[in-house]
Amino acid sequence: MKIASWNVNSLNVRLPHLLEWLKIGNPDVLVLQETKLEDHKFPQAEIEAAGYRVAFDGQKTYNGVAILSRQDIADVQKGIPGFADEQKRALAATVGGVRIIDLYVVNGQAVGSEKYDYKLRWLEAVTDWVRDELTRHPQLVVLGDFNIAPDERDVHDAALWNDDSILTSTAERAALKRLLALGLFDSFRLHSEEAGHFSWWDYRMGGFRRNLGLRIDLVLVSEALKARTKASGIEREPRTWERPSDHAPVWIEIE
Structure with missing residues (x-):
């Protein structure tokens, strides 16, 4: 099973890119972030015509998440249970016996801001949710745009992206480590x-041309899937296309 994630940064703009990458990347499951579409405007017919079932939860202009799958999508959960939040940032479903959690983590704006505090509260709620999900779904994949670069290897300039910077601050990285400590593994670092x-x-x-990037799109796998995760990668090609998303798809293959 090939499972992928892509922040498309507006599905209205990037739908042709999505349909093209479904053919090129051939994922069995693809989760999306920043669809930026209300549900009644979601291009369900076009995606189903490409051979994928879909679950989605969106809003106008901002946020929005979706799960695309070649197999049936079951037990859909919209939002973080018990966490009052109008922003559409989290979606879960079960596909082929694997529990999939799609996250569009809060950016946080700036260290010390209200949005930063909200990010940390949101991540705490996610960690509680994932802890509960793991008890019921040992085969679990948590993936999406985390808006956190795990360590210095994942930034182009560690002096610029430091402990006091948004996306790399001490508190954000500590929150990610608490999530991993539940029994999850950064699949890219397995390989x-x-x-x-x-x-x-x-x-x-010229951020892409100069490779001034961050690795903030992550695929985390549970202990039950760790040994079965045979490959992982980042698909740079869509970032070269006309009017691209600023993110590239990331993926894993599970045997």
């Missing part, structure tokens, strides 16, 4: 320890 592999590049200053 590569190298620095300099990124999934997001700023549109400004």
